[in-house]
Every structure is written in C-alpha cells, then in structure tokens.
Amino acid sequence: MIKRINRMEKVWLALGLLIGLFIVLIGCGSNSGSPTTDGEGLSGSIKIIGSNTVTPLSTVWAEEFMKVHPKVSIAVSGPGSGAGIAALLNGTTDICQASRTIKQSEIDNARANGVEPYETQVATDALSVVVNPANPVSELTIAQLSAIYTGKITNWYEVGGSDAEIVVLSRDTNSGTHVFFKEHVVQMLGLASEDKSLEYGSKVLFLPSTEEGVSEVAKNPNAIFYPGLGYVTDEVKPLAIKKTADDPGVLPSVATALDGTYPIARPLLFYTDGTPDGVIKAFIDYCLSPDGQAKVTEVGYVPLNN
Amino acid sequence: MKTRMASRQMSQQIAFGLLVVATAIVVVPVIIIILQIVINGGGAISWDFLTQPPAQAGKAGGIFPAILGTFYLMLGTIIVALPIGVLVGVYLSEYARDNWFTRTVNMAIVNLAGVPSIVYGLFGLGIFVLAFHFGMSLLSASLTLACQALAMTVTTSREAILAVPREYREGSLAVGSTKWQTIRHIVLPQAMPGIITGAVLAMSRAAGETAPILVVGAAFFLPALPQSPFDQFMALPYHLYTVAAHIPGMSKTTIWGVALVLLVVVLAFNVLATIIRLHARKRRYST
Amino acid sequence: MRLKQIASNADATAALASGLARRWRLGEKFIEGWIYLAGLLTIVVLLGIIVLLIKEGVPIFLDTPPWEFFFGTKWYPVSEPPTFGIMPFFVATLWVTIVATAISVPIGVACAAYLSEVAPDSARETVKPVIELLAGIPSVVMGFIGLMLLSPLVQSAFNLNTGLAGLTAGIMLAFMSLPIIISVSEDALRAVPDGFRQASYALGANKWETIWHVCIPAALSGITAAVMLGVGRAIGETMTVLMVAGGALAVPVSPTDPMMPMTAAIASGIGNAVRGGLQYQALFAIGLILFILTLAVNLIADRVLERQKRKFAR
Numbered sequence: 001m002i003k004r005i006n007r008m009e010k011v012w013l014a015l016g017l018l019i020g021l022f023i024v025l026i027g028c029g030s031n032s033g034s035p036t037t038d039g040e041g042l043s044g045s046i047k048i049i050g051s052n053t054v055t056p057l058s059t060v061w062a063e064e065f066m067k068v069h070p071k072v073s074i075a076v077s078g079p080g081s082g083a084g085i086a087a088l089l090n091g092t093t094d095i096c097q098a099s100r101t102i103k104q105s106e107i108d109n110a111r112a113n114g115v116e117p118y119e120t121q122v123a124t125d126a127l128s129v130v131v132n133p134a135n136p137v138s139e140l141t142i143a144q145l146s147a148i149y150t151g152k153i154t155n156w157y158e159v160g161g162s163d164a165e166i167v168v169l170s171r172d173t174n175s176g177t178h179v180f181f182k183e184h185v186v187q188m189l190g191l192a193s194e195d196k197s198l199e200y201g202s203k204v205l206f207l208p209s210t211e212e213g214v215s216e217v218a219k220n221p222n223a224i225f226y227p228g229l230g231y232v233t234d235e236v237k238p239l240a241i242k243k244t245a246d247d248p249g250v251l252p253s254v255a256t257a258l259d260g261t262y263p264i265a266r267p268l269l270f271y272t273d274g275t276p277d278g279v280i281k282a283f284i285d286y287c288l289s290p291d292g293q294a295k296v297t298e299v300g301y302v303p304l305n306n
Numbered sequence: 307m308k309t310r311m312a313s314r315q316m317s318q319q320i321a322f323g324l325l326v327v328a329t330a331i332v333v334v335p336v337i338i339i340i341l342q343i344v345i346n347g348g349g350a351i352s353w354d355f356l357t358q359p360p361a362q363a364g365k366a367g368g369i370f371p372a373i374l375g376t377f378y379l380m381l382g383t384i385i386v387a388l389p390i391g392v393l394v395g396v397y398l399s400e401y402a403r404d405n406w407f408t409r410t411v412n413m414a415i416v417n418l419a420g421v422p423s424i425v426y427g428l429f430g431l432g433i434f435v436l437a438f439h440f441g442m443s444l445l446s447a448s449l450t451l452a453c454q455a456l457a458m459t460v461t462t463s464r465e466a467i468l469a470v471p472r473e474y475r476e477g478s479l480a481v482g483s484t485k486w487q488t489i490r491h492i493v494l495p496q497a498m499p500g501i502i503t504g505a506v507l508a509m510s511r512a513a514g515e516t517a518p519i520l521v522v523g524a525a526f527f528l529p530a531l532p533q534s535p536f537d538q539f540m541a542l543p544y545h546l547y548t549v550a551a552h553i554p555g556m557s558k559t560t561i562w563g564v565a566l567v568l569l570v571v572v573l574a575f576n577v578l579a580t581i582i583r584l585h586a587r588k589r590r591y592s593t
Numbered sequence: 594m595r596l597k598q599i600a601s602n603a604d605a606t607a608a609l610a611s612g613l614a615r616r617w618r619l620g621e622k623f624i625e626g627w628i629y630l631a632g633l634l635t636i637v638v639l640l641g642i643i644v645l646l647i648k649e650g651v652p653i654f655l656d657t658p659p660w661e662f663f664f665g666t667k668w669y670p671v672s673e674p675p676t677f678g679i680m681p682f683f684v685a686t687l688w689v690t691i692v693a694t695a696i697s698v699p700i701g702v703a704c705a706a707y708l709s710e711v712a713p714d715s716a717r718e719t720v721k722p723v724i725e726l727l728a729g730i731p732s733v734v735m736g737f738i739g740l741m742l743l744s745p746l747v748q749s750a751f752n753l754n755t756g757l758a759g760l761t762a763g764i765m766l767a768f769m770s771l772p773i774i775i776s777v778s779e780d781a782l783r784a785v786p787d788g789f790r791q792a793s794y795a796l797g798a799n800k801w802e803t804i805w806h807v808c809i810p811a812a813l814s815g816i817t818a819a820v821m822l823g824v825g826r827a828i829g830e831t832m833t834v835l836m837v838a839g840g841a842l843a844v845p846v847s848p849t850d851p852m853m854p855m856t857a858a859i860a861s862g863i864g865n866a867v868r869g870g871l872q873y874q875a876l877f878a879i880g881l882i883l884f885i886l887t888l889a890v891n892l893i894a895d896r897v898l899e900r901q902k903r904k905f906a907r
Contacts, residue, residue, distance in 0.1 A: 514731025
C-alpha cells in the first residue's frame with residue numbers, strides 16, 4: 001500500500017514539475033508581451049502572408065512599426081506570392097505581400113469569394129540572375145536565359161563559359177518570382193520573340209525558398225538562379241542582362257531599376273481585401289512614408305520614385 | 307571432418323562480424339549527428355538566444371517565440387489528445403465486447419497511426435482552418451496535431467490498462483465497487499505511469515512535427531507572442547526548416563543553434579518518458 | 594413499538610439504498626456514455642480524413658481524367674491551362690522508398706539479429722538507447738543533417754551536379770525507418786520459441802547456423818511486417834524529402850536524379866492553392882493516393898503481425 005503511494009507520488013511530482021515549467025514559460029511570455037509605453041494606443045494583430053522576396057522587407061517594417069506601437073502584433077510568413085493570394089482569397093490573411101501582379105482569373109475568383117483585392121505598390125525590385133563567382137560568364141541576353149530555363153541550352157560553353165552542365169535552379173510554383181520570371185524571361189514577354197507556350201524545362205530544380213537557391217549558387221560553380229535584389233550577397237555574382245543581343249548588358253541595382261535601364265524590374269505589392277483601414281492602414285502608411293522607404297534601401301530593394 | 311568444422315566456425319565468425327558492423331552502421335551515425343549538432347550549435351546558445359524575440363528579420367536576437375510556440379503546441383495537443391486517448395483506452399480494455407463497433411475502433415486506431423503527417427496537414431487545413439474558420443492559428447495547429455497524437459495516446463493507454471493484473475479488478479469488485487469505481491480508483495492509478503509515458507512521448511512527437519504546421523500556417527517572423535489561441539505562432543521545427551537554407555546574413559552557428567534547441571526539447575521529453583517507464587517497472591516488480 | 598420503528602427504519606434504509614443504487618447506475622451509464630462517445634470520435638476522425646480527401650480530391654478527375662492524372666508527366670499547376678500529371682511524383686516516391694528499403698532492411702534485420710541472439714547484455718544496454726535516440730530525432734532535423742552533411746558527400750562521391758537527389762533522401766529515410774524495423778524484427782526473433790533453437794543445437798548446428806536457418810525463417814512473417822512498416826514510414830515522410838530530394842519535375846530515371854516525391858509535392862504546392870481551385874483539388878487527390886498507399890501497407894503489416902502472434906502463442 002505504502003509502496004504504491006510512493007510510485008504515484010513520483011509520477012505526480014514529475015507532472016507537477018512539467019506543468020510548473022509550462023506556467024513559468026507562459027508567465028515569461030506574457031510579461032515580455034506587455035507594453036511599457038503606449039505609442040498611439042493602436043492595438044491589434046496583422047497577418048502578412050505571401051512573397052518570399054518581400055519577406056525581408058516586411059519583417060523589417062513590422063519590427064520598426066511594432067517598436068512604435070507595442071500593442072500591435074504583426075506576423076510575417078513568406079511561402080510565396082501564390083500562397084499569399086490564396087490566403088487572401090481564403091480569408092486567412094490581412095495583407096498579401098506579392099512580387100507579381102494578381103492575375104485577372106485570381107481577381108474573378110476573389111470576387112466570387114466575396115473578396116475585393118486592393119493593390120498598393122510598396123517598393124520595386126530588380127530581379128537578379130546570379131551565378132557562382134568562379135563562373136566566367138558575366139552577361140546573358142533574355143533569349144539565352146529563356147533557352148537555359150526551357151532546357152534548350154544545357155551546357156555553359158554554349159553561352160561562353162566552361163564545358164560544364166548548367167544546374168538550373170528556380171523557385172517553386174508558390175513563388176511570385178517563379179511566375180514573373182516565367183512570363184518576362186522564359187516566355188520573353190514584350191519582346192519580338194515572345195512565346196507564351198514556353199514552360200520551364202524538365203531538368204529545372206524547383207526550390208521552396210530563395211535562400212536555398214542563393215546558398216546552392218554560392219556552393220556550386222555551375223548553378224544559376226534568380227533571386228530578388230535584396231537576397232544578393234557577396235557570395236554570388238549577378239549577371240548583366242541584355243534585353244536583346246544588340247543592347248548593352250545592365251547590372252541590377254537600385255539605380256538601374258529606378259531609371260528603367262534594367263530589363264527585368266518589377267513592382268513589390270501589398271494586396272488587401274478592400275481599401276485598408278484601421279491598424280492595417282496605419283501600417284501601410286508607415287511603409288510608404290519616408291522612414292519606411294528608407295528601410296527599403298537598407299534591405300537592398302528599390303524605393304518608390306517620389 | 308575437422309576442416310569442415312573449421313570452415314563452419316569461420317563462417318560463424320565472419321557472420322557475427324557482419325552483424326556487429328551492421329549495428330555499428332546504425333549506432334555511429336547517430337552519435338555523429340548528435341555531436342555535430344552540439345558542436346556546431348553550442349556556440350549559439352546564450353541566455354539572450356533563448357529568451358529574446360528575433361530582430362532584423364531573424365538575423366539577430368533570439369528564438370524565444372519559437373520555443374514558446376512549441377510549448378503551446380505541445381500543451382494544446384496533449385490537453386485534447388490525452389483525455390480522449392485515455393477514455394478510448396478504457397473502452398477498448400474494459401468495456402469492449404467483440405462486436406463490429408470494437409473492431410471498427412481498433413481498425414480506426416491502426417489506420418490513424420499510419421497516416422502520413424502531410425495528410426494530417428491537409429485534414430487540418432480543410433477542416434479547422436477553412437471549414438471551422440479557425441484560420442491559421444495555434445488552435446488549428448493544436449487540433450491537427452492532437453488528431454495525429456490520438457493513435458499514440460489510445461494505444462499506450464490501452465496497453466497500460468491491460469497490464470493491470472486481473473486480481474486487482476476482481477478484488478475491487480468483490481468488495482462491492484461498481485465497474486466505474488474500480489476503474490477510477492484502482493485500474494487507472496495503477497496504469498497512470500504507462501499513460502503518462504505515452505502522453506509525454508506524444509508531446510515530444512508534437513514538438514518535432516513540421517509538415518502539419520507548415521500547411522496549417524506557422525509564421526516565420528513574429529516578435530510578439532501569441533495572446534490567444536486564434537493568433538499565429540512561431541515554432542521551432544518550422545523555424546529550422548525556414549532558416550536551414552541559410553538566410554543571407556545569418557551565421558551558420560545560429561542555424562545549428564536552432565537545431566540544437568529543438569533536439570534538446572524533443573529528447574528531454576523522450577528521456578522523461580523513459581525515466582517514468584523504468585521507474586514504474588522497477589516499482590511494480592519490487593514486492 | 595420497536596418492531597414498527599425497526600421496520601420503518603428498514604424500509605427507509607431500503608429506499609435509501611435503492612435510491613443510491615439507481616444514482617450509481619445512472620452515474621455509471623453517464624460515464625459509459627462518454628466512453629462510447631470517445632470511441633466513436635476516433636472513427637469520426639478517420640472517416641473525416643477519408644471524406645475530406647475524397648470530397649476535395651475527386652473533383653479533379655472531372656477536369657483531368659484519371660488516366661491522364663496518374664500517368665501524365667507534366668505538372669504545371671499555374672499555367673493557363675494548367676496540366677496535372679503525377680507520374681514524376683509517383684516514380685520519385687518509388688525511388689526513395691526503394692533506396693531506403695534496400696539500405697534499411699539488411700542493416701535493420703542484421704542489427705535485430707545481433708541484439709536478440711548474439712549481443713551480450715552490456716552491448717544491448719548501450720545500443721538500445723542509441724536506437725531510441727534515433728527514433729526520437731525529428732524529421733526536420735534529419736532533413737537538416739541531410740542538407741548540411743550528407744548532400745555535399747553524395748555530390749562529391751558520385752560526381753553529381755548537386756547532392757540534392759533521391760539517393761540522399763533515401764539514405765536519410767533509411768535511418769528514419771531503422772528503429773521501427775529493428776524493434777519489430779527483434780520482437781519477432783524473440784518470439785521464436787527457445788525449443789526451436791535447442792532442437793537445432795541438439796542436431797549439431799552452431800549459433801550462426803541456427804540463426805540463419807532456424808530463427809530468421811521462423812520469424813519471417815514478423816520481419817516482413819517490420820519491413821512493411823518501414824516502407825510505410827518511407828512513403829509517408831515529408832520534411833526530409835522536401836529538404837533534400839531536389840524538387841525537380843522530370844520523371845527521375847536514376848536515384849541520383851533530383852526528384853520530388855508525392856509528400857513533397859503536396860507540401861510545396863499547398864500554400865499556393867486556393868480552396869476549391871484546381872490545384873487544391875489535385876493536391877488533395879495526391880493526398881488521397883498517399884493515404885490509400887500507406888493504409889494498404891500498414892494494414893498488411895498489421896495482419897501479418899497478428900498472424901505471427903497467433904502462430905507462437907501457446
């Protein structure tokens with residue numbers, strides 16, 4: 001009888017310790033969440049879901065905004081623009097961050113679900129094409145890029161590099177960058193050689209995140225990838241892009257995106273259900289303000305022309 | 307005759323050698339993995355890392371919200387999965403007659419145990435996030451993980467209750483208790499260590515699951531902590547998945563550090579479960 | 594006088610007792626009701642999964658006929674018009690499962706044989722905790738290790754363009770299946786009655802010959818079940834393959850190709866899918882196929898295990 005009580009006691013003790021640990025943690029949690037000063041009395045929570053490209057920007061904006069308004073909590077996730085648009089349609093996000101424009105079919109779909117997408121451009125991006133620093137190739141035309149990504153060109157020597165098989169990296173279908181690159185580079189939108197039937201080649205590797213692509217290019221001398229400007233580091237080499245064989249090659253930068261010489265620049269957007277109001281409007285106003293736009297340059301993207 | 311004996315001996319030695327090699331192939335990589343994580347990630351562990359929220363898009367600061375989110379998930383999972391698991395375990399061991407209902411429940415448990423975690427993610431998305439309109443939240447994620455944990459809590463509870471010797475029940479009934487009184491005052495307390503072991507293991511599993519919360523919506527960056535079950539949350543396994551591809555500007559040590567913290571949390575619960583199990587066994591056999 | 598008191602006392606007690614008994618019985622019924630409800634809940638969850646998968650997944654066959662869905666090789670969910678062919682995913686799942694099984698079965702069974710028949714107690718006490726440790730490592734950590742440690746190794750060892758390939762994923766999956774294969778095989782070997790071994794020794798066989806010719810064949814159904822459980826685990830694993838299998842959409846012709854198994858296809862596509870849209874339906878359909886596959890494998894394993902238990906129950 002006594003022995004059984006001892007065993008039971010040990011079990012309850014262990015359980016009690018566990019529950020105690022939880023309570024302490026939750027207590028710590030709630031304490032660090034309480035505000036010390038009340039900025040403007042703004043409170044609420046904002047979910048931002050969508051583009052992996054825009055994520056570094058939104059997280060910086062979210063952090064700065066929350067410093068001034070401690071009662072507001074902003075959650076950022078970056079699975080991809082497509083995911084963000086889907087979340088907007090499903091009603092599971094407040095702001096959809098996107099690195100491509102919403103398609104007409106998606107707008108129709110949204111309206112059928114009772115959602116009215118409202119677009120706000122918050123920055124611009126120069127979509128960079130990067131290779132390993134050891135790769136001798138420094139510039140490519142859009143047509144050559146299209147051929148590489150459809151699988152027509154498979155070896156670096158065909159574009160002036162060494163004799164090695166090209167490791168073609170792309171983002172997966174969640175990504176707005178994937179769609180933008182497909183339309184503007186693979187399908188050569190706006191050029192004489194435009195071909196809407198072209199698809200990514202069967203040997204292309206589809207990666208779930210921009211970070212993974214950049215990391216692989218930094219490691220792999222034969223890899224090629226297309227990250228947003230904010231993701232370009234010293235470990236990779238951006239290529240100069242020529243619109244056609246006759247045009248000069250232009251390197252991606254804030255300047256070339258702003259003056260329009262870089263051929264693959266794109267808007268970075270926030271979509272909301274209807275015009276933003278309340279906390280969401282305050283946040284987006286901050287992003288568009290001079291303070292917010294200064295952050296854009298810090299992160300490495302291109303601020304709006306004002 | 308002698309040489310055949312010798313060659314048979316040699317075959318045996320070789321065979322045993324191969325068996326040992328096979329075992330080494332299992333054991334050595336595990337040790338290497340653990341050592342790598344500890345060595346590479348140890349540098350990231352500091353009080354700040356464990357208690358501060360992330361800053362600068364996660365490049366600086368700590369991972370406290372992810373740790374807390376993981377604990378919230380474990381708590382939410384077990385609050386739902388344990389009571390139901392125990393009740394079903396009681397049903398299967400005490401009340402079940404050999405009819406179609408019992409057979410179906412048993413079959414349901416076996417099937418649920420084998421469902422891939424991504425399918426649970428789809429289920430959580432379709433039912434909790436969308437149909438019930440809980441959205442991407444702690445609540446949806448906990449309920450999804452609870453469904454996944456159900457098979458484990460039921461099986462361990464059932465085994466623990468079945469292990470209680472028949473004499474205990476008969477003795478209780480002999481002094482006039484009802485069936486439920488017997489279960490409540492005699493059987494369940496006896497089975498408690500086994501049930502708790504199963505619960506702790508289920509929590510450890512919930513802590514490490516990524517696929518369901520990837521689908522049901524864990525957040526990457528959320529410096530504020532979830533204040534209600536309807537808020538989004540950060541979680542260690544999702545955080546590791548996101549940073550594993552080397553966020554530019556994030557030091558490799560930090561990434562290994564996240565892996566280390568996750569590993570420690572999961573293994574701590576596994577070790578706890580083992581301790582409870584061993585203690586109970588020791589006590590039971592010491593009369 | 595006293596008799597009447599006693600009688601009325603007796604009546605009162607009897608009334609009280611039967612009242613209590615009724616309350617007890619009602620209380621019992623109440624609790625029992627909850628217990629039956631809980632049992633029902635497990636069936637409801639399973640049915641819920643099945644119904645949801647069918648309801649959301651089957652409509653895709655109205656757009657893409659089943660033949661085209663299963664055997665089509667083009668997966669372009671965001672093109673206009675979108676095409677949904679899942680052969681690349683199915684073959685990828687096949688490849689990683691084959692690699693994982695080819696590695697984990699011989700090693701797992703050998704390790705189980707060692708632990709159950711040959712190992713001294715000290716070795717058992719050291720090895721078993723390590724295997725439990727392995728079982729506890731979360732899949733995302735295994736994927737992370739595969740990404741950081743194994744994929745560069747595979748890349749240089751096989752002279753590949755990238756270490757993100759089915760082979761890498763298969764090796765990590767093998768490690769994740771090992772604990773269950775070892776544990777169930779060991780149980781199967783232990784269940785072989787000692788009399789078998791004694792008879793074998795009596796006939797002059799040595800220990801290894803006994804293991805190889807008697808124990809393992811006797812435990813074969815249990816070992817088969819173990820293998821099936823390992824296979825089920827490999828088919829259903831998501832994070833590891835998502836992180837290291839490569840993500841290429843072509844039908845993989847060799848295990849060193851980068852590939853995308855079905856689980857990874859669902860995980861990487863589901864964020865993009867709008868509820869009720871074509872891609873959503875297609876992904877749920879893949880989920881349904883996965884569910885049926887793992888169900889079949891696990892049911893077979895369960896049946897085999899039941900039969901083995903009955904075979905040696907005395």
